[in-house]
Amino acid sequence: MRHALASITLACSLLFSTAPSYADDPAPAAKDGADAKKSAIELPPMSADKSIDQIAMIGGRPVKYKATVGHISVRDAKGKEIGQVVYTAYVVGTGAARPVTFAFNGGPGASSVFLNMGAVGPKRVGFGQQGDSPSDSAVVRDNPQSWLDFTDLVFIDPIGTGFSRSLVDEAETKKAFYGAKPDIEYLSRVVYDWLVKYGRLTSRKYLMGESYGGFRVPRMAYYLQSQLGVGMSGLVMVSPYLDPAAIGNETSLSPLPWMINLPAMAAGNFERQGKLNAANMAEVEQYVRTDFVTDYLKGPADKAATDRLSAKVATYSGIDPALVRRLDGRLDIGTYLREIRRATGQVGSVYDSNVTAYDPFPSSAEARYNDPLLDGLIAPTTSAMVDFVTNQVGWKSEARYNTLSYDVNRVWDRDNSDSPVTDLRKAIAVDPKMGAIIVHGWDDLSCPYFGSRLIVDQMPKFGADERIKLRVYPGGHMFYARPDSSAALKRDVMGMYGVAG
Numbered sequence: 001m002r003h004a005l006a007s008i009t010l011a012c013s014l015l016f017s018t019a020p021s022y023a024d025d026p027a028p029a030a031k032d033g034a035d036a037k038k039s040a041i042e043l044p045p046m047s048a049d050k051s052i053d054q055i056a057m058i059g060g061r062p063v064k065y066k067a068t069v070g071h072i073s074v075r076d077a078k079g080k081e082i083g084q085v086v087y088t089a090y091v092v093g094t095g096a097a098r099p100v101t102f103a104f105n106g107g108p109g110a111s112s113v114f115l116n117m118g119a120v121g122p123k124r125v126g127f128g129q130q131g132d133s134p135s136d137s138a139v140v141r142d143n144p145q146s147w148l149d150f151t152d153l154v155f156i157d158p159i160g161t162g163f164s165r166s167l168v169d170e171a172e173t174k175k176a177f178y179g180a181k182p183d184i185e186y187l188s189r190v191v192y193d194w195l196v197k198y199g200r201l202t203s204r205k206y207l208m209g210e211s212y213g214g215f216r217v218p219r220m221a222y223y224l225q226s227q228l229g230v231g232m233s234g235l236v237m238v239s240p241y242l243d244p245a246a247i248g249n250e251t252s253l254s255p256l257p258w259m260i261n262l263p264a265m266a267a268g269n270f271e272r273q274g275k276l277n278a279a280n281m282a283e284v285e286q287y288v289r290t291d292f293v294t295d296y297l298k299g300p301a302d303k304a305a306t307d308r309l310s311a312k313v314a315t316y317s318g319i320d321p322a323l324v325r326r327l328d329g330r331l332d333i334g335t336y337l338r339e340i341r342r343a344t345g346q347v348g349s350v351y352d353s354n355v356t357a358y359d360p361f362p363s364s365a366e367a368r369y370n371d372p373l374l375d376g377l378i379a380p381t382t383s384a385m386v387d388f389v390t391n392q393v394g395w396k397s398e399a400r401y402n403t404l405s406y407d408v409n410r411v412w413d414r415d416n417s418d419s420p421v422t423d424l425r426k427a428i429a430v431d432p433k434m435g436a437i438i439v440h441g442w443d444d445l446s447c448p449y450f451g452s453r454l455i456v457d458q459m460p461k462f463g464a465d466e467r468i469k470l471r472v473y474p475g476g477h478m479f480y481a482r483p484d485s486s487a488a489l490k491r492d493v494m495g496m497y498g499v500a501g
Contacts, residue, residue: 121153
Protein backbone atom coordinates (compact mmCIF):
# COMPACT_ATOMS: atom_id res chain seq x y z
CA MET A 1 0.00 0.00 0.00
CA ARG A 2 1.49 3.27 -1.08
CA HIS A 3 -0.60 6.26 -0.05
CA ALA A 4 -2.87 6.44 2.99
CA LEU A 5 -6.02 8.43 2.38
CA ALA A 6 -8.30 7.47 5.24
CA SER A 7 -9.37 3.83 4.96
CA ILE A 8 -8.82 3.55 1.20
CA THR A 9 -5.46 3.61 -0.48
CA LEU A 10 -5.02 3.18 -4.19
CA ALA A 11 -1.61 2.66 -5.65
CA CYS A 12 -2.13 1.99 -9.32
CA SER A 13 -5.83 1.31 -9.32
CA LEU A 14 -6.69 -0.37 -6.05
CA LEU A 15 -4.52 -0.96 -3.04
CA PHE A 16 -7.07 -1.08 -0.30
CA SER A 17 -8.05 -3.35 2.54
CA THR A 18 -10.83 -4.53 4.80
CA ALA A 19 -11.54 -7.82 6.54
CA PRO A 20 -11.79 -10.79 4.12
CA SER A 21 -15.18 -12.24 3.30
CA TYR A 22 -16.20 -14.82 0.75
CA ALA A 23 -19.95 -14.38 0.80
CA ASP A 24 -20.35 -15.68 -2.74
CA ASP A 25 -18.00 -18.64 -2.29
CA PRO A 26 -19.04 -22.09 -1.05
CA ALA A 27 -18.47 -23.34 2.46
CA PRO A 28 -15.18 -25.18 3.18
CA ALA A 29 -14.77 -28.67 1.72
CA ALA A 30 -17.54 -30.99 2.82
CA LYS A 31 -16.77 -33.85 5.18
CA ASP A 32 -19.57 -36.18 4.08
CA GLY A 33 -22.17 -36.64 1.35
CA ALA A 34 -24.89 -34.70 3.14
CA ASP A 35 -22.63 -31.70 3.65
CA ALA A 36 -21.50 -31.84 0.02
CA LYS A 37 -25.12 -31.78 -1.16
CA LYS A 38 -25.90 -28.87 1.14
CA SER A 39 -22.88 -26.92 -0.16
CA ALA A 40 -23.95 -27.42 -3.77
CA ILE A 41 -27.41 -26.04 -2.96
CA GLU A 42 -25.90 -22.98 -1.25
CA LEU A 43 -23.93 -22.09 -4.39
CA PRO A 44 -26.34 -21.59 -7.32
CA PRO A 45 -25.17 -22.90 -10.70
CA MET A 46 -23.56 -20.43 -13.06
CA SER A 47 -25.93 -19.14 -15.73
CA ALA A 48 -25.50 -20.35 -19.30
CA ASP A 49 -23.88 -17.98 -21.78
CA LYS A 50 -26.28 -15.37 -23.08
CA SER A 51 -26.04 -13.14 -26.19
CA ILE A 52 -27.96 -10.23 -27.69
CA ASP A 53 -27.54 -8.18 -30.87
CA GLN A 54 -26.90 -4.48 -30.40
CA ILE A 55 -25.88 -1.44 -32.40
CA ALA A 56 -23.85 1.65 -31.45
CA MET A 57 -22.69 4.79 -33.21
CA ILE A 58 -18.89 4.56 -33.14
CA GLY A 59 -16.57 6.81 -35.06
CA GLY A 60 -19.52 8.45 -36.75
CA ARG A 61 -21.08 5.28 -38.16
CA PRO A 62 -23.36 2.50 -36.88
CA VAL A 63 -21.62 -0.68 -35.77
CA LYS A 64 -23.67 -3.87 -35.34
CA TYR A 65 -22.30 -6.40 -32.88
CA LYS A 66 -23.16 -9.33 -30.65
CA ALA A 67 -22.78 -8.81 -26.89
CA THR A 68 -22.19 -12.01 -24.93
CA VAL A 69 -21.95 -12.59 -21.19
CA GLY A 70 -20.55 -16.01 -20.40
CA HIS A 71 -18.03 -17.85 -18.29
CA ILE A 72 -14.88 -19.94 -18.61
CA SER A 73 -14.22 -22.71 -16.08
CA VAL A 74 -10.88 -22.79 -14.28
CA ARG A 75 -9.59 -26.28 -13.48
CA ASP A 76 -6.76 -27.57 -11.33
CA ALA A 77 -4.07 -30.03 -12.43
CA LYS A 78 -6.46 -32.94 -11.87
CA GLY A 79 -9.21 -31.43 -13.98
CA LYS A 80 -11.42 -30.39 -11.07
CA GLU A 81 -13.37 -27.17 -11.63
CA ILE A 82 -12.14 -24.70 -9.01
CA GLY A 83 -13.38 -21.38 -10.40
CA GLN A 84 -15.61 -19.68 -12.94
CA VAL A 85 -14.47 -16.52 -14.73
CA VAL A 86 -17.19 -14.34 -16.22
CA TYR A 87 -16.46 -12.30 -19.33
CA THR A 88 -18.31 -9.78 -21.46
CA ALA A 89 -17.51 -9.99 -25.18
CA TYR A 90 -18.44 -7.70 -28.05
CA VAL A 91 -17.93 -9.29 -31.47
CA VAL A 92 -18.58 -7.90 -34.94
CA GLY A 93 -19.32 -10.54 -37.59
CA THR A 94 -18.45 -14.23 -37.35
CA GLY A 95 -15.01 -14.65 -38.90
CA ALA A 96 -11.51 -14.74 -37.44
CA ALA A 97 -10.21 -11.97 -39.69
CA ARG A 98 -10.83 -9.24 -37.11
CA PRO A 99 -8.36 -8.76 -34.26
CA VAL A 100 -9.53 -9.48 -30.72
CA THR A 101 -8.47 -7.57 -27.61
CA PHE A 102 -8.65 -8.93 -24.05
CA ALA A 103 -8.99 -6.24 -21.39
CA PHE A 104 -8.24 -6.32 -17.67
CA ASN A 105 -8.48 -3.70 -14.94
CA GLY A 106 -6.31 -3.73 -11.89
CA GLY A 107 -6.49 -3.66 -8.15
CA PRO A 108 -5.82 -6.39 -7.41
CA GLY A 109 -9.55 -6.75 -6.88
CA ALA A 110 -11.02 -4.64 -9.68
CA SER A 111 -13.48 -5.90 -12.25
CA SER A 112 -13.09 -4.85 -15.89
CA VAL A 113 -16.07 -2.48 -15.79
CA PHE A 114 -13.99 0.72 -15.99
CA LEU A 115 -12.38 -0.18 -19.30
CA ASN A 116 -15.66 -1.67 -20.50
CA MET A 117 -18.16 1.03 -19.52
CA GLY A 118 -15.75 3.95 -19.37
CA ALA A 119 -13.00 3.57 -21.95
CA VAL A 120 -13.29 1.31 -25.00
CA GLY A 121 -16.56 -0.66 -24.85
CA PRO A 122 -19.43 0.22 -27.22
CA LYS A 123 -21.49 1.78 -24.42
CA ARG A 124 -20.33 4.02 -21.62
CA VAL A 125 -21.58 5.69 -18.47
CA GLY A 126 -20.22 9.03 -17.31
CA PHE A 127 -17.72 8.97 -14.42
CA GLY A 128 -14.27 10.13 -13.42
CA GLN A 129 -14.59 13.86 -14.15
CA GLN A 130 -15.02 16.82 -11.87
CA GLY A 131 -18.72 17.27 -11.12
CA ASP A 132 -19.69 13.61 -11.55
CA SER A 133 -21.71 12.28 -8.63
CA PRO A 134 -22.56 8.83 -7.17
CA SER A 135 -26.26 9.68 -7.62
CA ASP A 136 -25.91 10.43 -11.33
CA SER A 137 -28.03 8.34 -13.67
CA ALA A 138 -26.46 5.01 -14.59
CA VAL A 139 -27.94 5.06 -18.09
CA VAL A 140 -25.36 4.05 -20.69
CA ARG A 141 -24.93 5.81 -24.02
CA ASP A 142 -23.08 4.99 -27.23
CA ASN A 143 -19.34 5.44 -26.88
CA PRO A 144 -18.04 7.28 -29.97
CA GLN A 145 -14.45 6.41 -28.99
CA SER A 146 -15.04 2.67 -28.58
CA TRP A 147 -12.44 0.42 -30.18
CA LEU A 148 -15.12 -1.97 -31.46
CA ASP A 149 -14.93 -0.49 -34.95
CA PHE A 150 -11.43 -1.98 -35.39
CA THR A 151 -11.18 -4.87 -32.87
CA ASP A 152 -13.46 -7.30 -31.10
CA LEU A 153 -13.37 -6.82 -27.32
CA VAL A 154 -13.39 -9.29 -24.42
CA PHE A 155 -13.53 -7.87 -20.89
CA ILE A 156 -12.47 -10.36 -18.22
CA ASP A 157 -13.31 -10.19 -14.52
CA PRO A 158 -10.75 -12.09 -12.43
CA ILE A 159 -11.92 -14.42 -9.67
CA GLY A 160 -13.47 -12.47 -6.79
CA THR A 161 -14.49 -9.55 -9.01
CA GLY A 162 -17.61 -8.94 -11.06
CA PHE A 163 -19.63 -12.16 -11.01
CA SER A 164 -16.52 -14.38 -11.22
CA ARG A 165 -16.18 -16.78 -8.30
CA SER A 166 -14.08 -19.43 -6.67
CA LEU A 167 -15.49 -22.92 -6.07
CA VAL A 168 -13.02 -23.89 -3.34
CA ASP A 169 -12.50 -22.83 0.26
CA GLU A 170 -10.72 -19.69 1.41
CA ALA A 171 -7.26 -21.23 1.76
CA GLU A 172 -7.41 -22.88 -1.66
CA THR A 173 -8.88 -19.73 -3.19
CA LYS A 174 -5.95 -17.64 -1.98
CA LYS A 175 -3.44 -20.22 -3.21
CA ALA A 176 -5.05 -20.72 -6.62
CA PHE A 177 -6.04 -17.15 -7.48
CA TYR A 178 -4.87 -14.38 -5.14
CA GLY A 179 -1.21 -13.91 -5.95
CA ALA A 180 0.91 -12.52 -8.78
CA LYS A 181 2.04 -15.89 -10.18
CA PRO A 182 -1.26 -17.84 -10.10
CA ASP A 183 -3.08 -14.74 -11.35
CA ILE A 184 -0.95 -14.66 -14.50
CA GLU A 185 -1.25 -18.39 -15.09
CA TYR A 186 -5.00 -18.90 -14.73
CA LEU A 187 -5.94 -15.69 -16.56
CA SER A 188 -3.63 -16.61 -19.44
CA ARG A 189 -5.41 -19.96 -19.61
CA VAL A 190 -8.78 -18.15 -19.64
CA VAL A 191 -7.60 -16.17 -22.68
CA TYR A 192 -6.46 -19.38 -24.35
CA ASP A 193 -9.72 -21.18 -23.57
CA TRP A 194 -11.81 -18.28 -24.92
CA LEU A 195 -9.82 -18.35 -28.16
CA VAL A 196 -10.37 -22.09 -28.50
CA LYS A 197 -14.06 -21.87 -27.54
CA TYR A 198 -14.80 -19.30 -30.24
CA GLY A 199 -12.33 -20.48 -32.89
CA ARG A 200 -10.18 -17.35 -32.74
CA LEU A 201 -6.66 -18.77 -32.41
CA THR A 202 -5.81 -17.52 -35.91
CA SER A 203 -6.97 -13.96 -35.19
CA ARG A 204 -4.53 -11.20 -34.34
CA LYS A 205 -4.57 -10.98 -30.55
CA TYR A 206 -3.96 -8.06 -28.20
CA LEU A 207 -3.89 -7.54 -24.44
CA MET A 208 -4.99 -4.36 -22.68
CA GLY A 209 -4.49 -3.72 -18.97
CA GLU A 210 -5.10 -0.75 -16.72
CA SER A 211 -3.13 -0.09 -13.53
CA TYR A 212 -2.41 -3.47 -11.92
CA GLY A 213 -3.80 -4.79 -15.18
CA GLY A 214 -0.72 -3.13 -16.70
CA PHE A 215 1.34 -5.29 -14.33
CA ARG A 216 -0.54 -8.36 -15.60
CA VAL A 217 -0.38 -7.72 -19.34
CA PRO A 218 3.38 -8.00 -20.06
CA ARG A 219 3.66 -11.09 -17.88
CA MET A 220 0.59 -12.67 -19.47
CA ALA A 221 1.98 -11.92 -22.94
CA TYR A 222 5.23 -13.72 -22.18
CA TYR A 223 3.44 -16.63 -20.47
CA LEU A 224 1.01 -17.04 -23.37
CA GLN A 225 3.89 -16.80 -25.82
CA SER A 226 6.32 -19.16 -24.07
CA GLN A 227 4.04 -21.60 -22.20
CA LEU A 228 0.71 -21.79 -24.06
CA GLY A 229 1.91 -21.19 -27.62
CA VAL A 230 -0.19 -18.07 -28.24
CA GLY A 231 1.57 -15.02 -29.62
CA MET A 232 0.25 -11.52 -28.98
CA SER A 233 0.32 -8.91 -31.73
CA GLY A 234 0.40 -6.02 -29.29
CA LEU A 235 0.06 -4.75 -25.73
CA VAL A 236 -1.69 -1.65 -24.41
CA MET A 237 -0.76 -0.64 -20.87
CA VAL A 238 -3.04 2.06 -19.43
CA SER A 239 -1.73 3.94 -16.37
CA PRO A 240 0.31 0.82 -15.59
CA TYR A 241 1.90 -0.34 -12.36
CA LEU A 242 5.15 -1.46 -13.98
CA ASP A 243 7.85 -1.16 -11.35
CA PRO A 244 6.88 -1.34 -7.65
CA ALA A 245 10.52 -0.98 -6.65
CA ALA A 246 10.88 2.31 -8.52
CA ILE A 247 7.72 3.79 -7.00
CA GLY A 248 9.11 2.60 -3.70
CA ASN A 249 8.70 4.16 -0.30
CA GLU A 250 8.77 7.89 0.19
CA THR A 251 10.64 7.41 3.49
CA SER A 252 13.55 5.62 1.79
CA LEU A 253 16.86 7.21 0.83
CA SER A 254 16.14 6.86 -2.87
CA PRO A 255 15.15 10.04 -4.73
CA LEU A 256 13.09 8.02 -7.23
CA PRO A 257 9.67 8.29 -5.53
CA TRP A 258 10.04 12.05 -5.21
CA MET A 259 11.33 12.36 -8.79
CA ILE A 260 8.42 10.33 -10.14
CA ASN A 261 5.76 12.21 -8.14
CA LEU A 262 6.79 15.81 -8.80
CA PRO A 263 5.96 15.95 -12.55
CA ALA A 264 2.39 14.74 -11.87
CA MET A 265 2.02 17.36 -9.13
CA ALA A 266 3.31 20.01 -11.52
CA ALA A 267 0.91 18.83 -14.23
CA GLY A 268 -2.04 19.28 -11.88
CA ASN A 269 -0.83 22.76 -10.96
CA PHE A 270 -0.22 23.76 -14.59
CA GLU A 271 -3.69 22.54 -15.54
CA ARG A 272 -5.29 24.64 -12.81
CA GLN A 273 -3.49 27.65 -14.28
CA GLY A 274 -4.30 26.77 -17.89
CA LYS A 275 -0.58 26.20 -18.59
CA LEU A 276 -0.39 22.43 -19.06
CA ASN A 277 1.61 21.74 -22.20
CA ALA A 278 4.52 19.61 -23.37
CA ALA A 279 7.06 22.43 -23.12
CA ASN A 280 6.30 23.19 -19.46
CA MET A 281 6.34 19.50 -18.60
CA ALA A 282 9.67 19.00 -20.39
CA GLU A 283 11.14 21.71 -18.15
CA VAL A 284 9.97 19.86 -15.03
CA GLU A 285 11.30 16.54 -16.31
CA GLN A 286 14.69 18.07 -17.04
CA TYR A 287 14.82 19.54 -13.55
CA VAL A 288 14.02 16.28 -11.74
CA ARG A 289 16.65 14.43 -13.79
CA THR A 290 19.38 16.96 -12.93
CA ASP A 291 19.39 19.64 -10.22
CA PHE A 292 16.66 17.98 -8.16
CA VAL A 293 18.69 14.80 -7.74
CA THR A 294 21.87 16.68 -6.91
CA ASP A 295 20.24 18.84 -4.25
CA TYR A 296 18.19 15.96 -2.85
CA LEU A 297 21.25 13.77 -2.32
CA LYS A 298 23.04 16.56 -0.45
CA GLY A 299 20.33 16.21 2.20
CA PRO A 300 18.78 18.70 4.64
CA ALA A 301 22.20 19.24 6.25
CA ASP A 302 23.04 21.39 3.22
CA LYS A 303 20.78 24.40 3.81
CA ALA A 304 21.50 26.08 0.47
CA ALA A 305 20.68 22.91 -1.48
CA THR A 306 17.48 22.34 0.50
CA ASP A 307 16.44 25.96 0.00
CA ARG A 308 16.89 25.61 -3.76
CA LEU A 309 15.05 22.30 -3.90
CA SER A 310 12.15 23.52 -1.75
CA ALA A 311 11.69 26.69 -3.80
CA LYS A 312 11.53 24.74 -7.06
CA VAL A 313 9.13 22.12 -5.66
CA ALA A 314 6.85 24.88 -4.33
CA THR A 315 6.86 26.69 -7.67
CA TYR A 316 6.08 23.57 -9.70
CA SER A 317 3.49 22.13 -7.28
CA GLY A 318 1.72 25.39 -6.38
CA ILE A 319 1.94 24.58 -2.67
CA ASP A 320 2.77 27.25 -0.06
CA PRO A 321 6.59 27.72 -0.15
CA ALA A 322 6.81 27.96 3.65
CA LEU A 323 5.10 24.59 4.05
CA VAL A 324 7.29 22.96 1.40
CA ARG A 325 10.41 24.31 3.10
CA ARG A 326 9.28 22.87 6.45
CA LEU A 327 9.12 19.52 4.63
CA ASP A 328 12.67 20.03 3.29
CA GLY A 329 11.23 19.92 -0.22
CA ARG A 330 9.91 16.36 0.31
CA LEU A 331 6.31 17.06 -0.67
CA ASP A 332 4.35 13.86 -0.10
CA ILE A 333 1.23 13.03 -2.08
CA GLY A 334 -1.18 13.16 0.84
CA THR A 335 -0.09 16.67 1.80
CA TYR A 336 -0.23 17.85 -1.81
CA LEU A 337 -3.77 16.58 -2.34
CA ARG A 338 -5.03 18.16 0.87
CA GLU A 339 -3.26 21.50 0.45
CA ILE A 340 -4.02 22.34 -3.20
CA ARG A 341 -7.47 23.62 -2.23
CA ARG A 342 -7.12 24.12 1.50
CA ALA A 343 -8.81 27.54 1.29
CA THR A 344 -12.04 26.02 -0.07
CA GLY A 345 -12.01 22.94 2.18
CA GLN A 346 -11.65 20.54 -0.76
CA VAL A 347 -9.29 17.64 -1.39
CA GLY A 348 -7.96 16.20 -4.63
CA SER A 349 -8.00 12.61 -5.88
CA VAL A 350 -4.82 10.56 -6.07
CA TYR A 351 -6.05 9.47 -9.51
CA ASP A 352 -6.55 13.02 -10.78
CA SER A 353 -5.69 15.89 -8.47
CA ASN A 354 -8.18 18.13 -10.25
CA VAL A 355 -11.11 15.90 -9.41
CA THR A 356 -12.12 17.09 -5.96
CA ALA A 357 -14.62 16.71 -3.14
CA TYR A 358 -15.16 18.46 0.17
CA ASP A 359 -13.07 17.28 3.11
CA PRO A 360 -15.59 15.89 5.64
CA PHE A 361 -13.19 16.72 8.49
CA PRO A 362 -11.16 19.75 7.36
CA SER A 363 -9.98 20.62 10.88
CA SER A 364 -8.61 17.13 11.58
CA ALA A 365 -4.83 16.90 11.80
CA GLU A 366 -4.96 13.65 9.84
CA ALA A 367 -6.76 12.95 6.58
CA ARG A 368 -10.11 11.26 7.27
CA TYR A 369 -11.65 10.89 3.84
CA ASN A 370 -11.84 8.38 1.04
CA ASP A 371 -10.63 9.17 -2.44
CA PRO A 372 -13.02 11.64 -4.17
CA LEU A 373 -12.82 10.04 -7.61
CA LEU A 374 -13.06 6.45 -6.36
CA ASP A 375 -16.06 7.14 -4.17
CA GLY A 376 -17.80 8.87 -7.06
CA LEU A 377 -17.42 6.16 -9.67
CA ILE A 378 -18.45 2.95 -7.89
CA ALA A 379 -22.21 3.60 -7.89
CA PRO A 380 -22.78 4.55 -11.54
CA THR A 381 -20.45 1.92 -12.98
CA THR A 382 -21.82 -0.90 -10.82
CA SER A 383 -25.45 -0.02 -11.51
CA ALA A 384 -24.81 0.36 -15.25
CA MET A 385 -22.97 -2.96 -15.50
CA VAL A 386 -25.50 -4.97 -13.50
CA ASP A 387 -28.38 -3.50 -15.49
CA PHE A 388 -26.59 -4.32 -18.76
CA VAL A 389 -25.78 -7.92 -17.78
CA THR A 390 -29.01 -8.90 -16.01
CA ASN A 391 -31.62 -6.69 -17.70
CA GLN A 392 -30.38 -6.02 -21.23
CA VAL A 393 -28.43 -9.20 -21.99
CA GLY A 394 -30.57 -11.29 -19.64
CA TRP A 395 -27.71 -13.20 -17.98
CA LYS A 396 -28.96 -13.84 -14.44
CA SER A 397 -27.08 -14.24 -11.19
CA GLU A 398 -28.09 -14.32 -7.55
CA ALA A 399 -24.68 -13.01 -6.48
CA ARG A 400 -23.69 -9.38 -6.09
CA TYR A 401 -21.47 -7.73 -8.68
CA ASN A 402 -18.08 -6.83 -7.17
CA THR A 403 -16.87 -3.74 -8.99
CA LEU A 404 -14.06 -3.39 -6.45
CA SER A 405 -13.34 -6.26 -4.08
CA TYR A 406 -11.65 -5.04 -0.95
CA ASP A 407 -11.55 -8.67 0.24
CA VAL A 408 -9.44 -9.80 -2.70
CA ASN A 409 -7.09 -6.88 -2.28
CA ARG A 410 -6.55 -7.48 1.41
CA VAL A 411 -5.53 -11.13 1.09
CA TRP A 412 -3.49 -10.72 -2.10
CA ASP A 413 0.04 -12.14 -2.05
CA ARG A 414 2.04 -9.11 -3.17
CA ASP A 415 5.04 -10.94 -4.57
CA ASN A 416 6.85 -8.42 -6.74
CA SER A 417 9.93 -10.59 -7.29
CA ASP A 418 9.07 -11.04 -10.98
CA SER A 419 9.00 -7.66 -12.69
CA PRO A 420 6.59 -7.10 -15.56
CA VAL A 421 9.35 -5.03 -17.17
CA THR A 422 11.49 -8.17 -17.39
CA ASP A 423 8.74 -10.11 -19.17
CA LEU A 424 7.95 -7.12 -21.38
CA ARG A 425 11.56 -7.06 -22.55
CA LYS A 426 11.54 -10.82 -23.20
CA ALA A 427 8.24 -10.80 -25.10
CA ILE A 428 9.24 -7.84 -27.28
CA ALA A 429 12.75 -9.18 -27.92
CA VAL A 430 11.56 -12.54 -29.25
CA ASP A 431 8.76 -11.15 -31.46
CA PRO A 432 9.82 -8.33 -33.80
CA LYS A 433 6.21 -7.87 -34.95
CA MET A 434 4.77 -7.25 -31.48
CA GLY A 435 3.86 -3.67 -30.66
CA ALA A 436 3.54 -2.10 -27.23
CA ILE A 437 2.22 1.25 -26.07
CA ILE A 438 2.16 2.67 -22.55
CA VAL A 439 -0.36 5.46 -21.92
CA HIS A 440 -0.84 7.73 -18.93
CA GLY A 441 -2.64 10.84 -17.74
CA TRP A 442 -0.44 13.79 -16.73
CA ASP A 443 -2.21 14.31 -13.37
CA ASP A 444 -2.13 10.71 -12.08
CA LEU A 445 -0.38 10.38 -8.71
CA SER A 446 -1.33 6.75 -8.13
CA CYS A 447 0.76 5.54 -11.09
CA PRO A 448 2.72 8.61 -12.17
CA TYR A 449 3.67 8.75 -15.84
CA PHE A 450 7.28 9.72 -15.12
CA GLY A 451 7.98 6.26 -13.71
CA SER A 452 7.14 4.79 -17.11
CA ARG A 453 9.21 7.52 -18.79
CA LEU A 454 12.28 6.42 -16.83
CA ILE A 455 11.58 2.74 -17.59
CA VAL A 456 11.16 3.30 -21.33
CA ASP A 457 14.33 5.42 -21.44
CA GLN A 458 16.29 2.41 -20.15
CA MET A 459 14.90 0.02 -22.77
CA PRO A 460 17.02 -1.32 -25.65
CA LYS A 461 15.88 -0.32 -29.13
CA PHE A 462 15.02 -3.91 -30.10
CA GLY A 463 16.01 -3.12 -33.68
CA ALA A 464 13.87 -0.01 -34.15
CA ASP A 465 13.03 3.30 -32.48
CA GLU A 466 9.96 3.36 -30.24
CA ARG A 467 9.26 -0.36 -30.17
CA ILE A 468 7.68 0.53 -26.84
CA LYS A 469 5.82 3.81 -27.20
CA LEU A 470 4.89 6.16 -24.34
CA ARG A 471 2.05 8.64 -24.71
CA VAL A 472 0.70 11.04 -22.06
CA TYR A 473 -2.66 12.85 -22.20
CA PRO A 474 -4.54 15.47 -20.17
CA GLY A 475 -6.31 13.89 -17.21
CA GLY A 476 -5.44 11.45 -14.48
CA HIS A 477 -5.44 7.70 -13.93
CA MET A 478 -8.69 7.39 -15.89
CA PHE A 479 -7.79 10.06 -18.44
CA TYR A 480 -10.11 8.33 -20.91
CA ALA A 481 -13.04 9.85 -19.01
CA ARG A 482 -12.14 13.06 -20.86
CA PRO A 483 -13.47 12.97 -24.46
CA ASP A 484 -10.41 14.61 -26.04
CA SER A 485 -7.99 12.28 -24.27
CA SER A 486 -10.12 9.27 -25.14
CA ALA A 487 -10.05 10.28 -28.80
CA ALA A 488 -6.26 10.78 -28.72
CA LEU A 489 -5.81 7.36 -27.12
CA LYS A 490 -7.88 5.73 -29.84
CA ARG A 491 -5.87 7.41 -32.60
CA ASP A 492 -2.56 6.30 -31.09
CA VAL A 493 -3.71 2.72 -30.53
CA MET A 494 -5.17 2.42 -34.04
CA GLY A 495 -1.68 3.11 -35.34
CA MET A 496 -0.34 0.09 -33.46
CA TYR A 497 -3.20 -2.05 -34.79
CA GLY A 498 -2.36 -0.90 -38.31
CA VAL A 499 -5.68 0.89 -38.79
CA ALA A 500 -5.93 4.24 -40.53
CA GLY A 501 -7.24 6.93 -38.19
